[in-house]
Amino acid sequence: MSRISNEEVARIAHLARLELSATEIAELAGEMEAILGAVARVQEAAKSDVVPTSHPLALVNVTRPDVVRPSLTPESALSGAPASEEDRFRVPQILGEEA
Amino acid sequence: MLTYDEIIEKYEPALGLEVHVELGTKTKMFCGCPTEFGAEPNTQVCPVCLGMPGALPFVNERAIESTILIGLALNCSIAPMSRFARKNYFYPDMPKNFQISQYDEPICTDGYLDVEYETPEGMKTFRIEIERVHMEEDTGKSLHVGGATGRIHGAEYSLLDYNRAGIPLVEIVTKTVLGTERYAPQIAKAYVKELRDILRALGVSDVKMEQGSLRCDANISLSPRGSGKLGTRSETKNVNSLRSVERAITSEMHRHAQRLEAGERVVQETRHFQEDSGTTRSGRSKEQAEDYRYFPEPDLLPVAPSAEWIEELRAQLPERPSAHRARLQQLWQVPDKEMAAMINAGVVGIVEETVAQGADPTKARTWWLGEISRLANEREVEVAEMPITPKDVAEIIALVAAGELTDKLARQVVEGVIAGEGKPKEVIAARGIKVVSDEGELVAAIERAIAAQPETAQKVRDGNIPAAGALIGAVMKDTKGQADAARVRELLLGLLA
Numbered sequence A: 001m002s003r004i005s006n007e008e009v010a011r012i013a014h015l016a017r018l019e020l021s022a023t024e025i026a027e028l029a030g031e032m033e034a035i036l037g038a039v040a041r042v043q044e045a046a047k048s049d050v051v052p053t054s055h056p057l058a059l060v061n062v063t064r065p066d067v068v069r070p071s072l073t074p075e076s077a078l079s080g081a082p083a084s085e086e087d088r089f090r091v092p093q094i095l096g097e098e099a
Numbered sequence B: 001m002l003t004y005d006e007i008i009e010k011y012e013p014a015l016g017l018e019v020h021v022e023l024g025t026k027t028k029m030f031c032g033c034p035t036e037f038g039a040e041p042n043t044q045v046c047p048v049c050l051g052m053p054g055a056l057p058f059v060n061e062r063a064i065e066s067t068i069l070i071g072l073a074l075n076c077s078i079a080p081m082s083r084f085a086r087k088n089y090f091y092p093d094m095p096k097n098f099q100i101s102q103y104d105e106p107i108c109t110d111g112y113l114d115v116e117y118e119t120p121e122g123m124k125t126f127r128i129e130i131e132r133v134h135m136e137e138d139t140g141k142s143l144h145v146g147g148a149t150g151r152i153h154g155a156e157y158s159l160l161d162y163n164r165a166g167i168p169l170v171e172i173v174t175k176t177v178l179g180t181e182r183y184a185p186q187i188a189k190a191y192v193k194e195l196r197d198i199l200r201a202l203g204v205s206d207v208k209m210e211q212g213s214l215r216c217d218a219n220i221s222l223s224p225r226g227s228g229k230l231g232t233r234s235e236t237k238n239v240n241s242l243r244s245v246e247r248a249i250t251s252e253m254h255r256h257a258q259r260l261e262a263g264e265r266v267v268q269e270t271r272h273f274q275e276d277s278g279t280t281r282s283g284r285s286k287e288q289a290e291d292y293r294y295f296p297e298p299d300l301l302p303v304a305p306s307a308e309w310i311e312e313l314r315a316q317l318p319e320r321p322s323a324h325r326a327r328l329q330q331l332w333q334v335p336d337k338e339m340a341a342m343i344n345a346g347v348v349g350i351v352e353e354t355v356a357q358g359a360d361p362t363k364a365r366t367w368w369l370g371e372i373s374r375l376a377n378e379r380e381v382e383v384a385e386m387p388i389t390p391k392d393v394a395e396i397i398a399l400v401a402a403g404e405l406t407d408k409l410a411r412q413v414v415e416g417v418i419a420g421e422g423k424p425k426e427v428i429a430a431r432g433i434k435v436v437s438d439e440g441e442l443v444a445a446i447e448r449a450i451a452a453q454p455e456t457a458q459k460v461r462d463g464n465i466p467a468a469g470a471l472i473g474a475v476m477k478d479t480k481g482q483a484d485a486a487r488v489r490e491l492l493l494g495l496l497a
C-alpha cells in the first residue's frame, strides 16, 4: 500500500482545523500508515460474500413520530456560549467565504 | 457583444437545477424541535440541533415519507436501502461542524418531470430528468454585524440563530438538461414552477420561495456547437423567485458568451444572483474542489422502506398537476386560451384554493388573472408571491355578491390587502369603505343631482336615457364612489319616469 506523505497529513490536519508542528506531522504520518495497514488486513478478510456495513446493529427504519417536544429556552441554549448578543450566538468574523 | 439570437446560433446551453425544499413537518429532521417560520431567535433549539456533545439524532418518520412521496411523484426509483452520511465542513451555520445528508446512497434516484411550455410554435413538452432526491438538514441563519451592507465582507462578527438548523430539507437534483435551446431560461423557470405545484399538491411543503422554503441553484454552461462536449458551468445561488430563475440563467448565458467570445475561459465557480441588477456576482471559486470527507453517519441506521410502505405512500399520491389541470378546465368550463394564460401566470392552484373557499370559479379566475396579475406585474413579482391569500379573495368576492362592495370598491380592498393594510375586513374598516345602500341617503343624493342639473333631468324625462349618465356620475361623486351604480340608475330612472 502507498505511503502516507507529510503533505497528506498536513492537508487532512488543515481540513480538520488542527494545528500541527512539523514533528507531529512526521510522527502522525507513520501512525496513520500503521492504522491504515490494520484496516487493510480487515479488508483482506472481508471477501465478496460479506455485505458492506456502516453499522454494527442489524436494524433499519428506526424513526420517531413527527410530534413536537419542548425546546430549550434561549437563555439555557446560550448559557454555554462564549459570547452572545440579541439571543443569538456571537461568532468571530467569518473569512474567505461569502454566505 | 452577441445578441441572444447569435448566442443560440453559436452555442448550445446545458442546464442543471438543484432545488432545496424545506419540508412542512411539525418537527425537525433529527429532533423534536418545532419548525415555525419567524419564531424568536434560538427558541426552537435543543441539544441535538445545537450539536451538543453526546446528543443523538432521531429520524422524523414523516420526513422520510414526504421524501418518498416526492420521489414517487417525480417518477423515481425508491432505493431499498439508503443511508445518511456526514458532510464535514467548518462554518458557523452548522453547529455540529457537519451536516447530516445523503451521499452515495440517496433515497430516490432516476426520475423525470415533464414540463409544458408554450413556445411561439405551440405547446411543447420537455422532459427534465432527475438524477436524485435526497434528505438532509437545513442550516442556521447568520446575521453579519459591522460593514455597510450586512454582507459577510467587511463584517466584524456574526450572530447565529439556529431555529432553522435541522429543519428537514430535500434536495432535488436534475441530470444535465440538453435540448432546451433558446428556451433554456424559460424551461428552467417552468420546471421550478411545475415542481412547486407538485410539492404543493403533495402537501409536503409550503413552497414559499420568498421565505426560503423552496430555493433554487441554477447551473448553466455553453458549449460551442459541434464541439461535442459540455462547457464549464457556473452555479448561481440565491435565486429566490421564479422570475429570478429565468433572469439569472439569461444573464449567465450572456456573461458566458461574452467571455468565450473574448477568448477567455469560464471559471467554474459559485455565483450569487443580485435581485436589483438581474446579474450575478462571483462567490467562492471552486478551482480547489471542496473536500467534505463524506462518511456514513454512525449515529443513524439505514432507511429501508418496504415495498408495502412504498405502495401505501403511492396510493396517497394526488392527481398529477397536468391531469388535474385538464379536469379543472372541464369542470370550470375555461376556454383553452384562458387556461393557457392561467398556467403561464401560475395561478391555477390559487384559483382552485379560492374556489375551495366558496368563490365562483369565473370570478376567482378574473380576480387573479386581472387585477391581482396587474398589480403583480407592477411590482415585478409572481402572482403566487403576492401578499394576498385565496381566502382574502374569496371573502372579497362574497362581499361583492352580497352587495356590500361594488367592483370598484372591491379593487380598493384588494389593493389595501396587498399594501399590507390587513385582512379585507380590516382594510374596509380602516379605509371607511362601504357601499351606500341606505336608500333614503341615495334618494337624497339623486334629488340633489336633479336639482343641480334640471336641464339634464328634463332630457331624461323626455326619454333621452343616455343623458342619465351625467346624473349618475354626480351621485357617485357625491357618495364618494360608495354607491352601487346599478341601483342609483334604477332609482334615478324611477324618479324621472
Ligand SMILES: [Zn+2]
Binding pocket: B028, B031, B032, B033, B044, B045, B046, B047, B048, B049, B050, B166
Ligand atoms: Zn432540536
